[in-house]
Amino acid sequence: MSHLQNLLLDSLLGTKHVDSAALIKLHERSVCVASPGFSLMPSDIRTLVNGFAKNPLQTRREGLYFKEKDYKCVRADDYSLYAKNDNRGVIVVKTHLFLLVATYIEGMYPSVCVEATEKLGDYLRKKGH
Numbered sequence: 001m002s003h004l005q006n007l008l009l010d011s012l013l014g015t016k017h018v019d020s021a022a023l024i025k026l027h028e029r030s031v032c033v034a035s036p037g038f039s040l041m042p043s044d045i046r047t048l049v050n051g052f053a054k055n056p057l058q059t060r061r062e063g064l065y066f067k068e069k070d071y072k073c074v075r076a077d078d079y080s081l082y083a084k085n086d087n088r089g090v091i092v093v094k095t096h097l098f099l100l101v102a103t104y105i106e107g108m109y110p111s112v113c114v115e116a117t118e119k120l121g122d123y124l125r126k127k128g129h
Helices: 003-015 042-053 056-062 110-126
Strands: 020-025 030-034 064-066 069-076 080-085 088-094 098-104
Touching (some): 003 030, 042 088, 042 098, 056 069, 064 080, 088 110, 098 110
Antiparallel strands (some): 069 080
């Protein structure tokens, strides 16, 4: 297992408040590593990349269509997108090379998912990723 795969599993899924996670290579628009069973379609990747390419206000207004569900955007800026749909949500953090994607489901604490994802994003930025 790769170092990046271990980081995803230990620092995100290890919290028990992240259901699934993936690292998307920004330039290639492809999945680098993902938690077991978590697959992203090219349209999902495009949605997340475009969420950062647009004006954050536009992304906030329009929300995200991710994994065949409409998500209401609750935060959108140059480095983070948070979106929710009922009791589930998606957190996306942008680094130099990657989009870090984490999801949570009912029964998990969104705040723990956000904190773990943002911390891993900060770590990756400091490492030059």
